[in-house]
Each structure stands twice: as structure tokens, then as C-alpha cells.
Amino acid sequence: MPVLRQLDPLERPSVIGENVRYDDVNLRIAGIVTAPTPKGWLIGFGVAFLFVMLFMAAVTYLFARGIGIWGVNVPVAWGFAIVNFVWWIGIGHAGTLISAILLLLHQEWRTSINRFTEAMTLFAVACAGVFPILHLGRPWFFYWLFPYPSEMQIWPQFRSPLMWDVFAVSTYGTVSLLFWYVGLIPDFATMRDLARTRGKQMLWGVLALGWRGSAHHWKQYQMAYLLLAGLATPLVVSVHSIVSLDFSVGIVPGWHSTIFPPYFVAGAIFSGFAMVVTLILPIRHFYHLEDFITIRHLDNMAKILLVTGLIVGYGYLMETFIAWYSGNIFERFMVLNRILGPYWWVWALVVICNVMTPQVFWSKRMRVNLPVLFAASLAINVGMWVERYMIVVVSLHRDFMPGAWGMYSGTIWDWSTLLGTFGLFLALLFLFIRGVPMLSMAELRELVPSPRKERK
Amino acid sequence: MSDRRIWGLLAEFDSPEALIHAARATSVEGYVCFDAYSPSPLEGLSEVVRLRRPWMPRIVLLSGLAGGTSGFVLQWWISAAAYPLDVGGRPLFSWPAFIPVTFELTILCAAFGAVIGMLMLNGLPAPYHPVFNVPQFRSATSNGFFLAIESNDKQFRLEETLRFLESLNPLEINRIAP
Numbered sequence: 001m002p003v004l005r006q007l008d009p010l011e012r013p014s015v016i017g018e019n020v021r022y023d024d025v026n027l028r029i030a031g032i033v034t035a036p037t038p039k040g041w042l043i044g045f046g047v048a049f050l051f052v053m054l055f056m057a058a059v060t061y062l063f064a065r066g067i068g069i070w071g072v073n074v075p076v077a078w079g080f081a082i083v084n085f086v087w088w089i090g091i092g093h094a095g096t097l098i099s100a101i102l103l104l105l106h107q108e109w110r111t112s113i114n115r116f117t118e119a120m121t122l123f124a125v126a127c128a129g130v131f132p133i134l135h136l137g138r139p140w141f142f143y144w145l146f147p148y149p150s151e152m153q154i155w156p157q158f159r160s161p162l163m164w165d166v167f168a169v170s171t172y173g174t175v176s177l178l179f180w181y182v183g184l185i186p187d188f189a190t191m192r193d194l195a196r197t198r199g200k201q202m203l204w205g206v207l208a209l210g211w212r213g214s215a216h217h218w219k220q221y222q223m224a225y226l227l228l229a230g231l232a233t234p235l236v237v238s239v240h241s242i243v244s245l246d247f248s249v250g251i252v253p254g255w256h257s258t259i260f261p262p263y264f265v266a267g268a269i270f271s272g273f274a275m276v277v278t279l280i281l282p283i284r285h286f287y288h289l290e291d292f293i294t295i296r297h298l299d300n301m302a303k304i305l306l307v308t309g310l311i312v313g314y315g316y317l318m319e320t321f322i323a324w325y326s327g328n329i330f331e332r333f334m335v336l337n338r339i340l341g342p343y344w345w346v347w348a349l350v351v352i353c354n355v356m357t358p359q360v361f362w363s364k365r366m367r368v369n370l371p372v373l374f375a376a377s378l379a380i381n382v383g384m385w386v387e388r389y390m391i392v393v394v395s396l397h398r399d400f401m402p403g404a405w406g407m408y409s410g411t412i413w414d415w416s417t418l419l420g421t422f423g424l425f426l427a428l429l430f431l432f433i434r435g436v437p438m439l440s441m442a443e444l445r446e447l448v449p450s451p452r453k454e455r456k
Numbered sequence: 457m458s459d460r461r462i463w464g465l466l467a468e469f470d471s472p473e474a475l476i477h478a479a480r481a482t483s484v485e486g487y488v489c490f491d492a493y494s495p496s497p498l499e500g501l502s503e504v505v506r507l508r509r510p511w512m513p514r515i516v517l518l519s520g521l522a523g524g525t526s527g528f529v530l531q532w533w534i535s536a537a538a539y540p541l542d543v544g545g546r547p548l549f550s551w552p553a554f555i556p557v558t559f560e561l562t563i564l565c566a567a568f569g570a571v572i573g574m575l576m577l578n579g580l581p582a583p584y585h586p587v588f589n590v591p592q593f594r595s596a597t598s599n600g601f602f603l604a605i606e607s608n609d610k611q612f613r614l615e616e617t618l619r620f621l622e623s624l625n626p627l628e629i630n631r632i633a634p
Contacts, residue, residue, distance in 0.1 A: 026598045147534060155539040158531045164556035171560040175567045182571055186597065190495070193594040209575065210582035213596050215479070215505040217578050218497035223512045224574035228567055231516075235563045242556055445496040451599055453470040453627060 015109040015447060017291025022451035024291075025444045029437050030194055032287055037434065040286060045430040051423020058416035059134065067137055069413045076396045076408035081135035083388040084418055086243055087271065088128035088425075089169065090264075090384065092176070093236055094272025095121030099179060100232035103225075109300055111447060112292040115187075115440045116283070116433075117276050118180040123428040124275070125173045127421040132165070134417070161245040168242040175235055179228050185211050186221075186442035240268040247391065253334035254395030257322070263315035270308035270354070271384035277301055277377035281370060283433065292439055295368050302367035305380065309358030312387075316355065330400060342407065343394045350390055353383020463586035463634040464489075464606040465617055466593065467626035475601035476500035478624040482605065485620060489609035493587070493602040515573035516566050523565025528558040589633045604632065 062069060072079040095117035102110035133142045145166045147156050156163050189211035192204035211217065244264035247255040277298070284293045323335040338347045357379045360366045367373065398405045410418075432438065469475045472494060479492045483504050492501050528551075535541075536548040575581065587593050587604055596602050603626075605617055621629050 023599055030598075147530060153539070155534040157541070158535055158557060159550055159553040161556075164560075167557045167560040171564040174564060178567050178571045182574070186495075190597040193597045205583065209580045210585060211580065211597070212585060212587060213493050213495060215492040215494070215498070215501040216508060217580075218494070219502060219505070219507050220509075220512060220574050220577045222497055224570045227512065227516050227570045231520075231563050231567050231570070235560075238556070238559060238563075245556075442496050450472045453468075453599070 015294060015296055016112065016444070017294065020291050020448050022445060022448050025441050025448060026190065026194065028289075029292075029439050029441050029444070030191060032433070033191065033435065033437055034194065038286075041430060041434060045427060045434075048423050048426035048430055051420055052427050053423075054416050055420020055424055058413050058420050059130075061413065062134060062417070063139070067135065069411065071409055071411045071414055073406070073408075075399065075404050075406050076393055078135075078392050078396060079408055080410045080414040080418060081131040083385065083392050084421065085128050085131035085135075086264075086388045086392075087385045088124045088131070088421065089172075089243060090240060090268035090271045091275045092121040092124040092128070092172070092272065093240060093265070093268035094276050095119075095124075096172075096176060096179075096232050096236040097269055097272070098276070099183070100229040100236065103229045104233060107300075108447065109297050111443045112289075112439050113276070113280065113297060114443070115180075115183060116280065116438050118176065118183065119429065119432045119438070120272075120276065120279065121176050122173070122180060123425050123432075124272075125169065125176060126428070127425050129169060129173065130421065130424075131417075132169075161242065161249045164242045165246055168239045172235060172239045175228075175232055179232055182221075182225060182228060183440055183443075184436060185209060186213065187437045187440060189213065190441055191437065237265055240264045252395050252399050253328070253330040254319075254338070254391065257319060259315055259318050259322075263312065263318075266308050266311035266315065267384060267387065270305065270312050270358075271381060273301055273304050273308065274377040274380035274384065277305070277373055278381060279429065281374050281377075283438075287433075287438075289439070292444065298370070298373060299364070299367045302361045302373060302376075305376070306358050306361040309354060309361075309380070313355040316351070333398075334395060337398050338390065338394055341394070341398065343390070343397070346386055346390045346394055349386045350383055353379045354387060357383065461634075462607055462614070463589075463632040464604050464612070465614075465621055466587060466590050466602055466604045466630045466632050467621045467624065468592060468595075468628045468630075469601045469603065469624075469626050472498050472500075472601055474625070475603060476504070478603050478626070479504045481624055482603065482620075486611050487605055487609050489606040489612075491604050491606075493593070493596040493600075493604065495597050495599060509577045512570070512573055512577065516569045519569025519573075520562045520566030524558050524562035527561030528554055531557060586632050586634055590630045592628065592630060 070079060070081070072081075095114075098110050098117045099114040099121075103114070133139045136142055144150075144154075145156060145163065185208060188204050188208035192201055192208045195201045195204055241261035241264065244260035248257055248260040250256060280293060281298075284290060320335050323331040326332075337343075357376050360372060360376060393408050397408055467478065469478055475492055475494060476498060479490070479501055482490050492498070492505060494501070531554040532549055532551075535550070535554075540548050542548075587596075587602075592600065593602060594600075603621075603624075605612060605621070607614075611617075618629065
């Protein structure tokens with residue numbers, strides 16, 4: 001349709017800048033690691049590190065006093081810790097989607113952002129994993145969750161979704177780390193060979209494991225990478241499904257629902273892509289990566305936000321419909337209480353941020369408008385956190401018996417721990433973009449025109 | 457007779473296309489022990505360089521099966537034999553509840569199989585390799601395209617092989633110290 005093409009000058013921009021040459025990939029991406037530390041990085045890392053200190057303080061006080069310092073109590077025995085856990089683990093899912101599912105679907109545009117989003121996954125899973133352990137009450141006994149021959153002759157209860165969760169999250173973290181490291185091996189070899197000093201050569205050399213880039217290496221490597229992607233694809237779907245079973249196996253109205261697994265997976269990808277956009281826009285700007293992370297990437301990510309946002313909206317709609325259709329008075333009350341009860345503002349925020357905000361992405365002009373994209377991604381991040389707050393807190397605060405109703409709010413320690421994990425997440429990301437090539441050089445080289453060396 | 461004083465000959469080419477052409481010619485010439493080195497995987501090389509140990513899918517399948525089976529058996533043993541908990545007369549061997557953990561362990565072990573298998577089949581980690589002795593080889597991970605013919609190839613004769621490599625129009629030829 002040539003007429004349409006003329007009308008839209010932004011039609012299918014390339015996945016990589018037109019003037020990028022083969023050597024630019026090395027120079028510009030490895031250059032970020034080898035260049036002296038920029039001042040902005042120091043400031044950013046410093047601020048993030050302050051929040052890491054806040055996290056340490058909050059956790060230390062928690063260990064000293066117990067979870068009584070948090071807002072949780074009967075009837076709302078699951079509060080910030082579980083909200084934060086589900087939120088953080090959901091954010092990780094976008095990274096695996098980009099690195100595994102889009103690889104299997106031959107989506108070329110994933111190449112320049114997969115390394116970065118995999119790192120985001122790892123750090124988000126690290127932040128998520130902290131919360132269930134902190135919530136244990138006696139966190140030093142967390143290893144009781146694993147099946148090991150203990151002197152007490154007690155074994156874990158494998159029929160509990162909480163046990164499934166332990167296995168799902170630890171497998172997810174481990175496989176994400178493996179996938180990330182395998183992707184990094186050829187780039188570590190590049191760093192080793194670009195390094196000038198002996199110490200750096202040794203350091204990168206150890207990480208590169210002696211990679212030589214031989215044709216045999218590449219063949220086995222590509223096979224392994226493809227298989228890992230194939231394994232990570234069902235894994236990522238299983239992880240948030242199992243997280244959702246933590247809720248839906250319980251009988252609390254607002255939790256006990258069969259739509260939870262797909263609805264949680266879509267929500268996870270939704271929030272994860274919002275976080276990718278939130279992080280990638282400033283990094284693209286400050287590190288001048290416009291040639292590698294093009295308008296096409298941002299456009300595609302906005303489209304995914306729109307699609308997953310619609311699925312999440314469908315989930316909300318179905319929950320409401322089933323509450324009416326089931327004829328169950330507790331379900332019906334739960335929905336009415338959600339919309340009209342004391343936490344009405346939570347529901348309103350959820351609808352505004354998660355259902356209404358992504359609708360702007362029907363317009364191409366909005367999808368490629370960076371301030372709009374950034375603002376929408378922030379709103380979705382907030383909205384998805386609030387959605388988990390709605391699921392966890394609002395469902396629990398008024399369940400079956402009016403005599404057992406109550407209200408919940410986070411204390412300063414709840415907020416400090418949440419803000420602290422922001423710091424932890426950002427500090428790890430800062431170290432990552434400073435320490436290792438943040439885009440995959442080996443994969444980007446396949447996208448640029450092949451080089452021709454000058455004869456001497 | 458093969459030449460033992462050197463590990464082989466390393467030729468650098470100016471472009472991926474030249475490397476693929478050279479690798480094809482080397483294969484046609486009858487050499488077996490040769491390898492091509494490039495900063496990124498090259499499609500055209502896969503038909504020329506035969507995969508020596510094509511076991512990766514089997515390794516991943518077997519490690520996945522091992523992980524899944526052992527996970528399932530462990531859960532059965534714990535729930536039905538080692539620590540039976542009677543919850544209102546429900547069955548002890550409640551296998552549907554064991555599926556999530558079985559699945560996760562399948563994936564976990566298969567992923568370890570893929571990574572460890574890839575490293576083992578590639579002979580990594582290998583901190584030392586003779587090709588690293590050529591200083592120019594450093595660029596093989598950024599913008600250099602190399603072909604190495606090993607001296608333990610039956611057809612390797614220093615003079616002849618050198619002449620053959622020169623006929624491929626490389627940028628430079630180096631001897632690789634063992």
C-alpha cells in the first residue's frame with residue numbers, strides 16, 4: 001500500500017542506525033565500559049547506594065524486632081512484602097520474554113535490548129526474592145523450605161503453592177543467570193582482547209573462559225542458546241502462574257479465581273515492559289545509544305504495552321463479571337467493596353493507570369513521543385504495584401465475617417524496605433552498565449553490513 | 457608427514473565473505489583439521505565446518521529427564537514414604553500437586569545441561585590455546601576473520617599449505633607456535 005507509506009514517514013524504521021559500521025559496535029559499546037567513569041554515573045550510583053543503605057537499615061531493624069514493625073496484622077496478614085514480591089518478580093518477566101520468546105519468534109529488534117533487559121530480570125528477581133524471606137518471621141530458617149535430610153526428620157509440604165513458589169523463583173533466577181552469562185561469553189572475549197593491561201586481560205579472560213570464536217564454538221553455542229531460549233519460554237509462563245496460585249488456591253474472595261494464571265502472566269509482562277521503557281529511555285539518552293535502540297524499538301514496546309494492557313483490562317472485566325455471574329455473595333461483595341469501599345482510590349488508580357493509560361498507544365504519534373512514552377511507563381509501573389495492593393490488601397481486609405474486618409496501611413518500615421529495593425535494583429543496574437557491555441556486541445554485529453579490512 | 461614444530465598456520469582475511477570462500481576452498485582441497493574464527497557466527501560456515509560432536513540436544517533432553525524424574529520421585533518419597541501426613545484421608549501420593557516442582561526441576565537441570573554441555577563440547581574453559589600466540593589473533597573477537605589449518609592434518613606440509621593459503625588471497629599469514 002504505497003499511499004499509506006507516503007502518509008507515514010515513520011513506517012518501519014530500521015532496528016539499527018543506518019550509519020553504524022562494523023567497528024562502531026565494538027568502539028561504542030565496549031567504549032562505555034573502557035571509558036573513564038562519567039560524573040553522572042557517580043551521582044546516580046551514589047543516590048542509589050543511599051537507598052541501599054536505607055534498605056540495610058530497614059532490614060536490620062526488622063531482624064532485631066521482628067515483623068511487628070510492619071503494618072501486617074489480622075485480617076491483613078499479607079501486606080507490602082507480598083505486594084512487592086509479586087511486583088518485582090513480574091518486572092523480571094519482560095526480560096525473559098525479550099531474550100527468549102522474541103528470539104524464537106525471530107524478532108530482530110530484540111537484539112539490541114536483550115542483554116540489558118536480562119540484567120533487569122536478574123536484579124528484579126533478586127529484589128523479589130528478598131521479600132518472602134523477610135516475611136518469614138524467622139528468616140534465618142529459610143533453608144527449611146528446601147528438601148534436605150534434617151535431624152528433625154521433617155520434610156517440606158509439596159502440596160503447597162508456597163513450596164512450588166520456592167522452586168519456581170529459584171529456578172527462574174538460576175536459569176536467567178545462566179542465560180545471561182552464556183550470552184555474555186563472546187562479549188567477555190571481546191573485552192579481553194581489547195584490554196591493554198595485564199590485570200584487565202586476566203579478569204576478562206577468566207570470565208570469557210577461553211572463548212576463541214571458532215566456527216565449532218559458534219555452532220555449539222547457537223544450539224545451546226536456542227535450547228536455553230526454548231527452556232526459558234515455558235519457564236517464564238510457569239513462574240508467574242505459580243505465583244498466582246499462591247493466591248488462587250486460597251479461598252479468599254478476590255483470590256480464588258481460575259483466571260489468575262494467565263491474568264498474572266499478562267500483568268507481569270505488562271509491568272515488565274513498562275519498567276524496560278522507564279529504564280531504557282534515560283540510558284539511551286545519556287549513553288547516546290539512539291543508533292542501537294531506535295524509534296522502532298520504542299514503537300514495538302509501546303505496542304506490547306497496549307496489547308498486554310488490554311489483556312489485563314480483560315482480566316479486571318472478567319473478575320467483575322464472574323463476581324456477578326457466579327451468584328456468590330462474597331465474590332459480589334468483594335467487587336462492590338473494591339469499587340465503593342474505603343479503598344476505592346486503589347481501584348480508581350488501577351483503572352486509570354493500567355486500563356486507560358495504555359490506550360494512548362493506539363496512536364502512532366504517541367508511541368514514538370518520548371515524554372509521553374516515559375510518563376505512561378511510569379504510570380503503569382505505579383498502577384501495577386497498586387494492582388497487587390488491590391489483590392493482596394483489599395481482598396483480605398473484608399472477607400467473610402464483618403466482625404473480622406479491618407484496615408491496613410504500610411508503616412515507615414514497609415515504605416523504607418520498598419524504597420530500599422529500588423536502591424538495590426538501581427545500584428545493581430548502575431554497576432552493570434558500567435561493568436559489562438550492556439548491549440550484545442556479538443549479536444549486533446550480525447545486524448550491521450559486513451566489514452572489509454584495508455590491506456596494509 | 458605432518459609438521460610438529462608448529463601448531464598450524466593462521467591466515468587473516470579481509471571480510472566474512474572472503475573467510476567463507478577460503479574455508480570452502482580449504483575443505484575442497486581435502487583438509488580436515490582446520491577451523492574458522494569470526495567475531496560473530498557466520499551462516500555460510502555451517503556447511504563447511506562439520507559439527508564434530510552433535511550431542512547437544514541429547515544432553516539437554518537427558519539432563520531434563522533426569523531432573524524431572526528425580527524431582528518427582530523425591531516428592532513421592534517424601535510425601536508418601538518418608539513423612540506421610542494424613543490430611544482428612546486425602547491420598548498421600550497426590551501426584552497432580554507434584555507437577556509444578558517436577559516441571560521446574562526439569563527446566564533447571566535441562567538448562568544446566570545446555571550450558572555445561574556447550575562448554576564441555578567446546579572444550580571450555582581453556583585459558584590457553586595455541587592460536588592466542590599470534591598477536592594479530594586478538595582482533596578475532598572484534599573485527600578479524602581468521603582461518604587456521606592445523607599441522608596435525610594428514611595433508612599438512614608447511615611449504616605446500618603456505619602456498620595454498622597464499623592462493624586464497626589473505627591479508628596476512630602467521631605461523632602458530634605450539
